[in-house]
Amino acid sequence: MSLFSIFVVAALFLSLCDSFKGPHVICDVYPKDLYVEQNSSVEIVCQTSCSNNGKVFWTLNGIHISESLSKTINATHTVLSLRNFTQSSAAVQCHSSYGDQLLGGVTIRTYSKPKNITCVLHYDVNKPNGVPKLFTCSWEHHMDSSQTNYTILNNSSVEICKSQGVNCTHNSTRLADDILDYMYFFNSYTIKVRAKTQYWETDSDPYVFDPHSITKINPPKNLKITPSSEHLSVKWDPDEPRCQVKYYKTSEPDKAPEVLWTNPSDFSISVFTIEEVESCINYNVSVRCASERGLWSEWSPEKTAFTKLSRSRIRMGLWRKVAELGKNGKRKVHLMWKGIPSTCREAFLVKQVAYNDNTTTGNYTYTSCGSSSCDVDVDHRSHRLYLTVSDSGALLDSVYVPAVGDASLPEVWSIKTTKSRMRGVIQVSWNVSEKPVSSYIIDWTHDGCRYFWKETTFTNATLFGLLHRTPYNITVTPLFNNISGHSIHANPFCSSMGVPEDIDVKVEEVDDKSAFVKWDIKSQNPCNDVDTYTIFYEAQGLQHNVSVSGSEDGVWLKDLKPNTHYNVRVQATGDNETNMSSKVHFITNKYDPRLIKALSICGGILVVLVLSIGLTCAVQWKKFNDKPVPNPRLSSVAKWLTQSHAKVEGFFQPTTDQIENQVVTGKTQRNRGAPLTPVRNGNDCDTSFSSLQENEPEERFSETSETQLLSSPEGSMVFSSSQSSPYRSQDTAEPLLEKPSKSDLGKKQEKTPMKSLYISLNMFEQSDVR
Ligand SMILES: *[C@@H]1O[C@H](CO)[C@@H](O)[C@H](O)[C@H]1NC(C)=O
Ligand SMILES: *[C@@H]1O[C@H](CO)[C@@H](O)[C@H](O)[C@H]1NC(C)=O
Ligand SMILES: *[C@@H]1O[C@H](CO)[C@@H](O)[C@H](O)[C@H]1NC(C)=O
Ligand SMILES: *[C@@H]1O[C@H](CO)[C@@H](O)[C@H](O)[C@H]1NC(C)=O
Ligand SMILES: *[C@@H]1O[C@H](CO)[C@@H](O)[C@H](O)[C@H]1NC(C)=O
Ligand SMILES: *[C@@H]1O[C@H](CO)[C@@H](O)[C@H](O)[C@H]1NC(C)=O
Ligand SMILES: *[C@@H]1O[C@H](CO)[C@@H](O)[C@H](O)[C@H]1NC(C)=O
Ligand SMILES: *[C@@H]1O[C@H](CO)[C@@H](O)[C@H](O)[C@H]1NC(C)=O
Numbered sequence: 001m002s003l004f005s006i007f008v009v010a011a012l013f014l015s016l017c018d019s020f021k022g023p024h025v026i027c028d029v030y031p032k033d034l035y036v037e038q039n040s041s042v043e044i045v046c047q048t049s050c051s052n053n054g055k056v057f058w059t060l061n062g063i064h065i066s067e068s069l070s071k072t073i074n075a076t077h078t079v080l081s082l083r084n085f086t087q088s089s090a091a092v093q094c095h096s097s098y099g100d101q102l103l104g105g106v107t108i109r110t111y112s113k114p115k116n117i118t119c120v121l122h123y124d125v126n127k128p129n130g131v132p133k134l135f136t137c138s139w140e141h142h143m144d145s146s147q148t149n150y151t152i153l154n155n156s157s158v159e160i161c162k163s164q165g166v167n168c169t170h171n172s173t174r175l176a177d178d179i180l181d182y183m184y185f186f187n188s189y190t191i192k193v194r195a196k197t198q199y200w201e202t203d204s205d206p207y208v209f210d211p212h213s214i215t216k217i218n219p220p221k222n223l224k225i226t227p228s229s230e231h232l233s234v235k236w237d238p239d240e241p242r243c244q245v246k247y248y249k250t251s252e253p254d255k256a257p258e259v260l261w262t263n264p265s266d267f268s269i270s271v272f273t274i275e276e277v278e279s280c281i282n283y284n285v286s287v288r289c290a291s292e293r294g295l296w297s298e299w300s301p302e303k304t305a306f307t308k309l310s311r312s313r314i315r316m317g318l319w320r321k322v323a324e325l326g327k328n329g330k331r332k333v334h335l336m337w338k339g340i341p342s343t344c345r346e347a348f349l350v351k352q353v354a355y356n357d358n359t360t361t362g363n364y365t366y367t368s369c370g371s372s373s374c375d376v377d378v379d380h381r382s383h384r385l386y387l388t389v390s391d392s393g394a395l396l397d398s399v400y401v402p403a404v405g406d407a408s409l410p411e412v413w414s415i416k417t418t419k420s421r422m423r424g425v426i427q428v429s430w431n432v433s434e435k436p437v438s439s440y441i442i443d444w445t446h447d448g449c450r451y452f453w454k455e456t457t458f459t460n461a462t463l464f465g466l467l468h469r470t471p472y473n474i475t476v477t478p479l480f481n482n483i484s485g486h487s488i489h490a491n492p493f494c495s496s497m498g499v500p501e502d503i504d505v506k507v508e509e510v511d512d513k514s515a516f517v518k519w520d521i522k523s524q525n526p527c528n529d530v531d532t533y534t535i536f537y538e539a540q541g542l543q544h545n546v547s548v549s550g551s552e553d554g555v556w557l558k559d560l561k562p563n564t565h566y567n568v569r570v571q572a573t574g575d576n577e578t579n580m581s582s583k584v585h586f587i588t589n590k591y592d593p594r595l596i597k598a599l600s601i602c603g604g605i606l607v608v609l610v611l612s613i614g615l616t617c618a619v620q621w622k623k624f625n626d627k628p629v630p631n632p633r634l635s636s637v638a639k640w641l642t643q644s645h646a647k648v649e650g651f652f653q654p655t656t657d658q659i660e661n662q663v664v665t666g667k668t669q670r671n672r673g674a675p676l677t678p679v680r681n682g683n684d685c686d687t688s689f690s691s692l693q694e695n696e697p698e699e700r701f702s703e704t705s706e707t708q709l710l711s712s713p714e715g716s717m718v719f720s721s722s723q724s725s726p727y728r729s730q731d732t733a734e735p736l737l738e739k740p741s742k743s744d745l746g747k748k749q750e751k752t753p754m755k756s757l758y759i760s761l762n763m764f765e766q767s768d769v770r
């Protein structure tokens with residue numbers, strides 16, 4: 001009993017206690033677990049019964065929220081209003097203003113509507129277009145983790161399809177009487193996408209569409225591309241009212257492709273042509289189409305097509321070289337062309353048409369050609385050669401070959417080639433005859449196989465990009481009215497010059513103070529040009545150099561030290577290059593070998609002289625001994641003396657001259673006989689000596705005869721009388737003696753007044769000597 005009452009009391013107390021305490025103590029925030037749509041407003045209530053007074057503040061993710069958003073309704077309830085809430089997840093807490101006591105909190109999560117819905121009515125691949133059997137929609141929806149089920153509903157809330165991803169396809173292939181079959185009856189159709197999770201459900205905004213305009217047909221099939229000489233023709237299945245053709249060079253996949261629209265007229269022909277194509281390259285082509293109002297189909301798979309050579313889209317150049325008329329009456333013509341892409345697979349044909357006095361004979365010859373050149377034979381007549389494409393016969397270009405010796409054609413005169421300051425550049429200029437010329441073709445080659453050419457309207461041209469140090473053959477041909485005149489050839493001309501690779505140095509002659517250095521140049525290259533040679537020679541660490549012009553091939557090094565070791569190098573300097581030979585060594589002599597040679601020659605001559613003088617003396621002595629007394633015939637002189645004293649002087653003058661000669665000769669001998677004074681070098685010595693020997697008899701004779709004639713007009717008489725004189729022997733001995741030097745002759749003339757004094761003395765002196 002008591003126990004029961006105790007229980008009852010306790011229960012009452014507790015309930016009393018509860019009822020007393022409850023409204024004052026409980027504090028909390030609600031609602032709990034809040035899911036709100038993004039950008040919507042949210043209100044949260046904080047129950048503050050447990051707090052002493054109702055004052056609270058709020059935090060969002062730990063950050064104070066402005067008090068203005070908070071509103072106290074009554075003593076126990078405060079409401080927080082958050083507008084346009086966008087955070088995907090946030091913790092909102094309610095705190096008591098006194099003591100910072102946490103009263104409660106809530107986590108707010110947001111969700112969004114499916115957005116940006118796009119739908120397509122389409123067809124199974126491989127199925128013909130017609131009523132579409134597939135309906136696919138996709139949308140955007142940002143979800144965190146929780147699984148979402150999507151449903152597409154029409155405006156009658158009929159479910160069209162369901163999915164758990166952001167797209168969904170309705171397949172009506174097997175469905176009879178399907179919703180899609182009716183869709184085309186509407187001009188506008190409305191759907192919405194419903195997203196549902198276990199916590200929330202939301203519908204997208206309605207999506208309205210025109211079923212025809214979202215219809216996407218299958219891409220075109222059976223693409224057929226036919227290249228022709230000027231374009232590409234494209235065909236496909238099926239014909240659709242609108243199509244686009246996309247094409248790009250296979251080699252340039254990254255470049256934006258060209259897109260062309262077909263228009264209804266194209267459609268009726270159902271063949272589309274791509275006009276703007278380059279020759280001989282691959283193009284990738286694909287096509288897409290659309291129904292009248294529908295979406296573009298996917299692009300068809302790409303097809304690659306190789307274009308043909310198109311004359312109108314290349315800049316081709318055709319030229320020819322004509323050989324001289326051969327013995328067989330034919331001329332070889334080498335045709336060559338450029339500008340045709342190397343990728344072209346076309347074969348070429350040359351049609352040659354000969355002209356006879358202005359009229360074609362109607363006899364054509366065809367020659368099939370290589371890819372960039374052709375050799376044909378023509379006779380002496382003028383010809384036109386047509387280059388055509390073999391299979392299509394399309395004309396590419398033509399070139400004229402003049403008849404042999406056709407004087408009516410323009411001609412070019414005096415071609416001039418000049419080296420440019422730039423390497424590998426030749427400047428050519430020429431003059432032209434007065435016949436009219438519209439332009440010139442200048443062609444050039446370095447190997448006779450590969451030709452380059454260009455056309456100019458000037459009478460000059462600059463050839464660029466030539467190989468260095470290569471001789472080029474250059475030809476200029478005038479053109480007029482598409483007819484070519486007579487060519488002129490320039491001599492082979494070097495594109496640039498270099499110095500030879502090898503300089504071979506030899507020291508050919510070495511003396512004591514000089515040496516002769518000679519060099520040979522060797523070069524693989526024909527284009528050599530040396531401006532200067534610089535010879536560097538070095539001995540005992542002292543370097544010297546001497547420069548000579550590029551035309552020299554040797555030089556005397558002077559002022560060398562005797563008996564010294566030298567090394568020498570030769571450097572060739574050209575336009576823009578230098579090249580150095582390797583070092584060559586030599587040692588100068590102790591003495592000048594030419595001096596020794598000269599000395600020995602002079603010595604030898606001296607010996608000969610001495611011997612001959614000795615011999616002469618011996619002969620004279622012998623004669624003197626035989627005839628010790630002057631010839632009595634001399635007494636006839638006395639007759640002259642009586643006539644005039646002056647005449648005696650005149651008579652004796654020649655004799656005086658002879659004596660003078662002898663004296664002077666003696667002096668010369670002495671000079672020559674001083675071998676230890678090498679005033680002149682050996683060479684001079686040699687030459688003066690030899691010239692003396694050569695000139696001596698003549699000069700001496702003329703000098704002598706001259707003196708005689710000048711000094712005595714009656715010399716003939718003197719001679720006749722003195723011919724039998726024993727003193728003639730003196731004259732005959734004289735040629736062996738030296739002629740006087742010029743200075744000595746001068747002296748002789750100064751001494752002339754004294755001559756008479758010597759006459760008789762000499763006679764006795766001579767006899768004394770002998
Ligand atoms: C929320 O509203 C702002 C401004 O009104 C807007 O910029 C934003 O896109 C909206 N967000 C969503 C999810 O609707
Ligand atoms: C305070 O307001 C809330 C909600 O409006 C209400 O439920 C509660 O009874 C009110 N309390 C008092 C004491 O008025
Ligand atoms: C909140 O959204 C309303 C409409 O929903 C809009 O008028 C208001 O400008 C938005 N406020 C902010 C701060 O984004
Ligand atoms: C809607 O989707 C399309 C493609 O699905 C996209 O190109 C477009 O940018 C999207 N629009 C927005 C507003 O996100
Ligand atoms: C549909 O969505 C899934 C992922 O949810 C994606 O893998 C697929 O490519 C989408 N299909 C289309 C047609 O957009
Ligand atoms: C549509 O359904 C048919 C028949 O079930 C099937 O063969 C076809 O592959 C489906 N198409 C798509 C796109 O799922
Ligand atoms: C989503 O769909 C699957 C099956 O289609 C179902 O099992 C699941 O309960 C659904 N989830 C929700 C949240 O409706
Ligand atoms: C060559 O043809 C021209 C016109 O083409 C004509 O005037 C001229 O008389 C012709 N000459 C000869 C020799 O036939």
Ligand SMILES: *[C@@H]1O[C@H](CO)[C@@H](O)[C@H](O)[C@H]1NC(C)=O
Nearest residue numbers: 354360361362363364365379
């Ligand atoms: C063509 O030339 C050949 C020989 O070169 C000759 O026999 C023939 O008669 C010519 N034909 C014509 C139409 O000139």
Ligand SMILES: *[C@@H]1O[C@H](CO)[C@@H](O)[C@H](O)[C@H]1NC(C)=O
Nearest residue numbers: 445446447448473489491492
């Ligand atoms: C250059 O022309 C000369 C005649 O002028 C000739 O002998 C030589 O073979 C030609 N050289 C080349 C490479 O054609």
Ligand SMILES: *[C@@H]1O[C@H](CO)[C@@H](O)[C@H](O)[C@H]1NC(C)=O
Nearest residue numbers: 427428456458459460461462
């Ligand atoms: C031709 O010569 C003229 C004057 O000498 C010069 O101005 C011109 O540039 C030259 N042309 C070429 C292609 O060298």
Ligand SMILES: *[C@@H]1O[C@H](CO)[C@@H](O)[C@H](O)[C@H]1NC(C)=O
Nearest residue numbers: 421422423424468575576577
């Ligand atoms: C000299 O030759 C070198 C190459 O061999 C070249 O680069 C340079 O330009 C030349 N200089 C002159 C002035 O030609």
